[in-house]
Amino acid sequence: xxxxxxxxxxxxxxxxxxxxxxxxxxxxxxxxxxxxxxxxxxxxxxxxxxxxxxxxxxxxxxxxxxxxxxxxxxxxxxxxxxxxxxxxxxxxxxxxxxxxxxxxxxxxxxxxxxxxxxxxxxxxxxxxxxx
Numbered sequence: 001x002x003x004x005x006x007x008x009x010x011x012x013x014x015x016x017x018x019x020x021x022x023x024x025x026x027x028x029x030x031x032x033x034x035x036x037x038x039x040x041x042x043x044x045x046x047x048x049x050x051x052x053x054x055x056x057x058x059x060x061x062x063x064x065x066x067x068x069x070x071x072x073x074x075x076x077x078x079x080x081x082x083x084x085x086x087x088x089x090x091x092x093x094x095x096x097x098x099x100x101x102x103x104x105x106x107x108x109x110x111x112x113x114x115x116x117x118x119x120x121x122x123x124x125x126x127x128x129x130x131x
Contacts, residue, residue, distance in 0.1 A: 011082075041109070041110070044103060044111070047100055048105065057105060061106065064102045065102070067098055068095060068098045068102070072095060074091045075092055078091055
């Protein structure tokens, strides 16, 4: 494939572009892991306590899920161009915060569930998906 005139975008599927994106993501994950102050369980407990203090635990589980879905919609809006905006991280954080709050409220150990789900996914492998 000729490089002449090629401008790699976030959505490019060329193998060399995918490899470059993977390396950039690996570097970014390493950077983020070095600055992560709370475990998922600690974050869930802290956020739950704050939401409770604010008096916002006055909805049904379905309403809480709808709010999570609305945050996903906001994240989608940050990805409408060739690459995501700088606000994408904030929207992803909103999704996580609403999710861990719901889990804590429902007595779900979200850190355990995430680890368990990762193990299930590893067992499934690629399921025929291209890598």
